[in-house]
Amino acid sequence: MDTQSFIIQQLINAIFLGSIYALIALGYTMVYGIIELINFAHGELFTSGAFIGIIVLAILQKFGFVETHFILTMILAFGLAMAYVAVLGVAIEQVAYKPLRNASRLAAILSALGMSIFLSNGMMLSQGVSDRAYPQLLSIRGVSIMDARITYGQIFIIILSVALMAALYVFVKGSRLGKAMRATAQNKTMARMCGIDIDKTIRVTFIIGPALGAAAGVMVGLYYGSVRFDMGFIYMIKAFAAAILGGIGSIPGAMLGGLIIGGVEVLWSAFLPSEWKDVTTFIVLILVLYLKPSGILGEDVAETRV
Amino acid sequence: MAKSDLKKFFVYSVFLGILILPMVGFPTTSFHAGRAFGVWGVFVAILAIGLIAKTLRGTGGYRKSTAGLSSLFSPASGTIKRIPRKYYISILLLMVIIFPLVANRYMIDVGITCLIYVVLGLGLNIVVGLAGLLDLGYIAFYAVGAYSYSLLNLHFGLSFWACLPIGVALGAVLGCIIGYPTLKMRGDYLAIVTMGFGEIIRLVLNNWDKLTHGPNGLLGMEKPLIYYPSLGEGGLTWEVFKLKSLPGLYYLIFILAILTIIAVNRLDKSRVGRAWVAIREDEVAAELSGVPTTWLKLLAYAMGAAFASVGGAFFAAKLSYTNPNFFIFMESCIVLCIVVLGGVGSIPGIILAGVVLIAVPEVFRELQTYRMLAFGLAMAVMMVLRPEGLIPATRRKREFHEEKQLSAGD
Numbered sequence: 233m234d235t236q237s238f239i240i241q242q243l244i245n246a247i248f249l250g251s252i253y254a255l256i257a258l259g260y261t262m263v264y265g266i267i268e269l270i271n272f273a274h275g276e277l278f279t280s281g282a283f284i285g286i287i288v289l290a291i292l293q294k295f296g297f298v299e300t301h302f303i304l305t306m307i308l309a310f311g312l313a314m315a316y317v318a319v320l321g322v323a324i325e326q327v328a329y330k331p332l333r334n335a336s337r338l339a340a341i342l343s344a345l346g347m348s349i350f351l352s353n354g355m356m357l358s359q360g361v362s363d364r365a366y367p368q369l370l371s372i373r374g375v376s377i378m379d380a381r382i383t384y385g386q387i388f389i390i391i392l393s394v395a396l397m398a399a400l401y402v403f404v405k406g407s408r409l410g411k412a413m414r415a416t417a418q419n420k421t422m423a424r425m426c427g428i429d430i431d432k433t434i435r436v437t438f439i440i441g442p443a444l445g446a447a448a449g450v451m452v453g454l455y456y457g458s459v460r461f462d463m464g465f466i467y468m469i470k471a472f473a474a475a476i477l478g479g480i481g482s483i484p485g486a487m488l489g490g491l492i493i494g495g496v497e498v499l500w501s502a503f504l505p506s507e508w509k510d511v512t513t514f515i516v517l518i519l520v521l522y523l524k525p526s527g528i529l530g531e532d533v534a535e536t537r538v
Numbered sequence: 539m540a541k542s543d544l545k546k547f548f549v550y551s552v553f554l555g556i557l558i559l560p561m562v563g564f565p566t567t568s569f570h571a572g573r574a575f576g577v578w579g580v581f582v583a584i585l586a587i588g589l590i591a592k593t594l595r596g597t598g599g600y601r602k603s604t605a606g607l608s609s610l611f612s613p614a615s616g617t618i619k620r621i622p623r624k625y626y627i628s629i630l631l632l633m634v635i636i637f638p639l640v641a642n643r644y645m646i647d648v649g650i651t652c653l654i655y656v657v658l659g660l661g662l663n664i665v666v667g668l669a670g671l672l673d674l675g676y677i678a679f680y681a682v683g684a685y686s687y688s689l690l691n692l693h694f695g696l697s698f699w700a701c702l703p704i705g706v707a708l709g710a711v712l713g714c715i716i717g718y719p720t721l722k723m724r725g726d727y728l729a730i731v732t733m734g735f736g737e738i739i740r741l742v743l744n745n746w747d748k749l750t751h752g753p754n755g756l757l758g759m760e761k762p763l764i765y766y767p768s769l770g771e772g773g774l775t776w777e778v779f780k781l782k783s784l785p786g787l788y789y790l791i792f793i794l795a796i797l798t799i800i801a802v803n804r805l806d807k808s809r810v811g812r813a814w815v816a817i818r819e820d821e822v823a824a825e826l827s828g829v830p831t832t833w834l835k836l837l838a839y840a841m842g843a844a845f846a847s848v849g850g851a852f853f854a855a856k857l858s859y860t861n862p863n864f865f866i867f868m869e870s871c872i873v874l875c876i877v878v879l880g881g882v883g884s885i886p887g888i889i890l891a892g893v894v895l896i897a898v899p900e901v902f903r904e905l906q907t908y909r910m911l912a913f914g915l916a917m918a919v920m921m922v923l924r925p926e927g928l929i930p931a932t933r934r935k936r937e938f939h940e941e942k943q944l945s946a947g948d
Contacts, residue, residue, distance in 0.1 A: 270726045328918045339921045341672055341726055342878055346917030349871050353911040465867060469734045476727070507745050514734045521727065522719045 237379035242502050244382050246495040248455075251393040254490025255448035256471035258400065258483065259441030265417040265481035266437045267333065272344040273324055274445055275468030276351035277317050279461060281446025282366075282453040283359055284313040289367045298369065305369070310392075313450050314443040321442030322435055324351075330431075355461040363458040370454050389451045396447055397487055400440065404483060409436055417481060466510060470497075473517040479530020488528060492516075634792065638785035646784045648900045650856065653791040654849050656892035659876040660795075660802045660885065661845025666874070667883035668811055669838035670818030671721070672729040674870055675736025679709045679843040681743060681865035683850025688756040688860050689749070698762035698855050702848065709847030710840035717839040721832060736870055743862040755861025762790060762855050787856050794852060798845055803885055805841070814838055868910060872896075875913045879920060880929060887929030 256278055263271040288309045292298050298305045328347045332340045370385030404410035415423040416433045424430050452467070453459045474493040478485025493513060500512045520527065638646050658680060665673045686705040690696040696704075720731045743750045750756065764779040764786075781787055805811045813834050816824040825831045854860045872895070880891030899909040 270730060328922065331922045335921070335925065337726070338666075338670060338672060339925045341729055342874075343918045343921035345674070345871070345874070346914045346921065349910055349914030350918065353914060357907060357911065466737075469730070469737065472730050508741070510741055511738055514738050517731065517734060518719055521731065
């Protein structure tokens, strides 16, 4: 393999990984933009999406549905996982976050963290502590672009995540609800005065963010072939780094940040010992906080203090 | 409380319970009805208790009942005030001192673990309770203490007492290094960065095979030594006594815990402590009043790290063994739970929570698996219903109620 194809190969891997991080980071950045709270349970919502995916796929596989209707299977797996996690996200928001909207910041963060611990341990108790194998559905065949291989599975995941992100972008920019979301993120009091239903807007945010996270969870499960109850943790740190890097609260920023974090990680794994690759995210996070805390595309919010 | 609120809370509680059902029912691809409904029942029961608490709180009966409860615990108010405080503190102390004489080895071991967590909880209390900074990687400093003792003892043969200040200094310096860039940021940035930092420390310990032996851990550290003078034939000599037995170690951590309690108590009432509280309440106002906020936050962070380091050094010395898996994120969460459930900023609350949260799951083994599930839920419920904790610090309690009044009038 020559240098050129090596570069293309790494680029493909970076885009693939980056689009998954971007999907998770979107959930953080949207929730943060609206209620200024880090949704600590987001990593767990991502994992529970992966688990719902495994349950749906296993049931469909049992009835031999997968072989005959592949596209419908994928739609069902992604759709059900996203729907379930969206409802779970709203339920968590109602039970744990909504009563604390006027309370101190620390109380809200602790409540979010409590939900995260609760969900993560609930999944550990119900799904076991070991890795669970995902049905091998994505074809390992692929195409070669100048000696660099890209599998159909990777193509499928990249296309799906780009489509989801595009749909989100159109929704936020174009629709009435999206406009309400942007207004709420800018100034909650003013938005309320203009007749925007803040509660409804927050609920919509807690539908979209977790649903995107769940889609990412199913993708990770399908591609890597296994899920674990605590896998949300490391993805959470990475997605958060992506959200900060892009500028928290900014939707294009989260996409860009995800791609950069994915790229850095792939580059590190390509040239340096890969057991240290999780350290890179942290280094990026610290560097961003040192040099430009508002992120690449963010407004200058990081100076505001708790 | 409004009736519609109650209805909504109820609907969502049942909703959450039903939602969790499919997650619980499929440990494999087959459906385990008994198990599913068992766990679901627990969820619904917990939510129902939350609902009842909320209703009671709405009617005012809750306030009465908890007022009775807290006056039972809180030394500053209620019936117990008639007994002078020093008496019942000394009775408690006496009980703790006698404990190893009457308990068996297992119970002493549990007692030691409880006391380690009390030290950790009080250390974290400086960071979270006094200065209001959320630290989710606190266990990393515990790891620093444990590994610095292990490495110094194994490679250079330094004693426990020589390693203690080194570990404390190392922890404090590391706390400053990690705290400096982040302390200027929002509180939630700090939470994530410290969380990442805790994970990085664990990864470094896990991957740096040459120094830390990776996941196998380090083995064979010496137990702490006690030196005492003896007047023998050769005049005054120093005798060495090795703290091998569990009661000996128990008394050592007991003394460390007492010193921690005194230190944290003094800090709380000191000028620095008041400055920390000022920062927690309103950082801008504190800074305008001439409080050097960045330095004091850094100091709080370093102090908390130092106490964790002491706990860690003791932990390594007690077990004569460490490995990176002792220092996972969940451990940080347990310590945070102790601080939050006991009452943020309240020393007696944290001591009680430390003992209860560690001892109860240890004694009732069957509960062990459900421990973190309950802790997590308790943390969220606590924040919603009673943010000041089980035994609130007096200052803190007033603050929370003031907040509630403000938001009610909003």
